[in-house]
Amino acid sequence: MGVDKIDLQALFTLSYGLYIVTGTHDGKMNGQIANALMQVTADPICLVAALHKDNLTTELVEKGKAFGVSVLEEDTPMTFIGTFGFKCGRDIDKMCQCQYKIGETGVPLVLDHSLAVIEAKVIDVIPVYTHKLFVAEVVSAETLKSGTALTYANYRLIKGGKSPKNAPTFVFNKA
Numbered sequence: 531m532g533v534d535k536i537d538l539q540a541l542f543t544l545s546y547g548l549y550i551v552t553g554t555h556d557g558k559m560n561g562q563i564a565n566a567l568m569q570v571t572a573d574p575i576c577l578v579a580a581l582h583k584d585n586l587t588t589e590l591v592e593k594g595k596a597f598g599v600s601v602l603e604e605d606t607p608m609t610f611i612g613t614f615g616f617k618c619g620r621d622i623d624k625m626c627q628c629q630y631k632i633g634e635t636g637v638p639l640v641l642d643h644s645l646a647v648i649e650a651k652v653i654d655v656i657p658v659y660t661h662k663l664f665v666a667e668v669v670s671a672e673t674l675k676s677g678t679a680l681t682y683a684n685y686r687l688i689k690g691g692k693s694p695k696n697a698p699t700f701v702f703n704k705a
Contacts, residue, residue, distance in 0.1 A: 546682035548606075550614050550640045551579050552598040552630075553590030559625045559638045562587040563615035565682045566661075567599060575668040577650050580661045586619040591664055595652045596635035600644040604678040610643055611685070634670055646673045 552561035566580035579597060581588040591597045602611075613627055630638040631647075639647040650666035657663075 542683070548602050548611070548680040548682055548685050550598075550600040550602065550644070551581065551587060551591070552600070552625075552638045552640065553587050553592075553594050553596070554637050555590045555594040558586075558590060560586045560590055560619035561598075561600075561614050561624055561638065561640060562619070563611060570665070575671075576653070577648070577666050577668060579664045579666070580658070581664065582660060583657070583662050588662055591652065592655060592662065594635075594637065596633075596637050596669075597650055597652065597664060597666060598633055598635075598637040598639045599648040599650070600640040601646045601648075602680040603643050603645050603675075604680045604684060606643040606680050614640075641674065644674055645677050645679055646671065648672075 546565040547567065549564050549567050550561045551564040551567065552559065554560075562581070562585055564579060564581060568578055570576050570578050577599070579591075579599070581591065587597075610628075613624055617624065625638055628640050628642045630640045630642075633639050633647070633649040635649055635651060637649060639649065641647070648668055649670045650668045652664050652666045654665040655662055656665065
């Protein structure tokens with residue numbers, strides 16, 4: 531079924547957060563904005579992150595077999611989101627533009643504008659058309675501060691944000 535026959539407004543009823551997902555391999559680090567991330571099991575605690583197959587972060591997560599997650603706070607500046615969401619890590623060093631710490635798996639965990647950081651080891655990769663789903667077991671999680679997490683709805687409706695071309699929600703730019 532073509533996208534033109536789907537009521538995109540119905541998809542806005544799905545709830546998404548906005549996160550920075552990071553990866554590293556062979557000394558290269560990168561991060562990107564992601565909204566398709568969720569916890570899928572409780573014991574062991576596992577997450578699934580959907581990343582576009584062409585992104586540098588996807589390559590680093592797949593080769594490095596781990597990823598970091600930074601849960602963004604509601605008042606994260608659009609300029610900060612833009613660095614991780616609309617700029618290519620093959621062209622700029624995104625990590626030099628933020629504060630981060632290295633987790634136990636070696637992935638960078640972005641601290642700026644983050645309520646919490648989570649680190650996970652990849653246990654499976656599932657290709658789905660334009661994206662790869664990374665199933666991963668959580669190895670560490672830390673609350674950095676209290677606050678309200680940034681949702682995709684807030685980003686889109688209040689901040690007026692759009693999705694980059696490789697985002698699973700890119701089609702929403704037309705709605």
